[in-house]
Amino acid sequence: MNESVSTSIMAPSGSRRLSLSWETSLRTGNPDISYAGDFELRSKSRVTLAEHISNYGRIPTGLSLNMIIETLRVANLTGRGGARFPMYRKIDAVANARTKKAIYIVANGSESEPLSRKDSSLLRANPHLVLDGMSIIAEVLGAKAGYIYVKDKEAHVAINAALRERRDRGINEVRVSVVEAPPGYVSGQETSVVRRIERGPALPRFSTDRLATSGIKGAPTLLSNVETFANAALILRFGGDWYRSGGVGYDSGTRLLTISGSVARPGVYEVNPGVSVAALLREAGASSVRALLVGGYFGGWINVRDESDLNFSFDDHTLADRKLNIGAGIIGVLSKDTCPVVEAAGIVEYLSRQSAGQCGPCVFGLPEISTAFARIALSSNVEKGIAELRSVIPLVEHRGGCQHPDGVIGLVRSTVGAFGDEIKLHKSGNCSVVGVNHRSVLLPTPKMNSGMSSIGGK
Ligand code: SF4
Structure with missing residues (x-):
């Protein structure tokens, strides 16, 4: 790199750190919440390289591997793709891989989760932050090549425009290529990403090797979410202590969340994780x-009986106490005219069709789980559905080549655990939502044109 550190830039404060677009990022009435706009952000709102440097300063140079690892450790930056693994440990593992093979670096922005838009919004609006993070870390690792794995076409356009700007400016950094992610829920899994970059199918690979030692072409590979790289770019400019000042101690920095469902202002929000869920939903117009579905389709439910059920923050520790995980930063909101069990059944049916077709328990077991769960949702034969779930789940759980079946089972368990009262009603052939239309589910299940109509008893 030939850029130098700027010292005249003020570190961003509040909840506008990643500032998805300096033109469109809207302040809300709450300093801990910024609304980054709805899902229609287009690449024309992309921050140019000149604007980016004016906003954040130039790319830091001269950082050693130890400085980067220590700064990210102090910042407590964890992965924003859902796993929450400490970034500094990933970098350390790749740096210490005992091999002479070239190192690769990958930013995953594929968002295979249908409820997520944060990664594509970040890439459309501010790809330079992601590229900065990759560039700084790739340099100290001596990485041979970098890849951004992305599904969204507008994001693809924005990244390529940003790469052109960087080349034109003469920034000397790792060569980054954009790899198109195909549709499909499992296409964003780590080993699927690696296979796709190797020009194979975007399907999970059966391997116990860690990517840090054996990723692309068997070489050490640092793979992390695009938001993680963007945060690293800021931390390595402004410091670990600055980053921690934006969170709630153990859960540092800000977080991008996608809020969808029954809200007046759906879209991507940048928030302090200590903010209350009630305050966030107010800003979103719920x-x-x-x-609430927290963490996406492999996440968990909150049954909201009254306002007090929303009186908690969604930092990692608070959510863990409730056996929840924010995952890739997703909150789906259901209003009282929607049956959550019906919604869950729609999601389970969608996920059952997302099997990669490589493992028997997943291929044959998930459709059976979906059919059994549909009986419960449609109040058709709830007792039979529960009995079928009890017999099928043990034959599927922990028997897949990847986490997909266990994720589906986790959602089923969360639904049954959170909505026992609703399921009791279904047992008597009723539903709490009068006149609920079982054929139209609110939360998206791609390529499922007929809604619940594809679900039914045997
Ligand atoms: S468990 Fe399912 S999704 Fe995962 S690899 Fe096997 S068939 Fe594919």
């Missing part, structure tokens, strides 16, 4: 909330 009313008459019946349930």
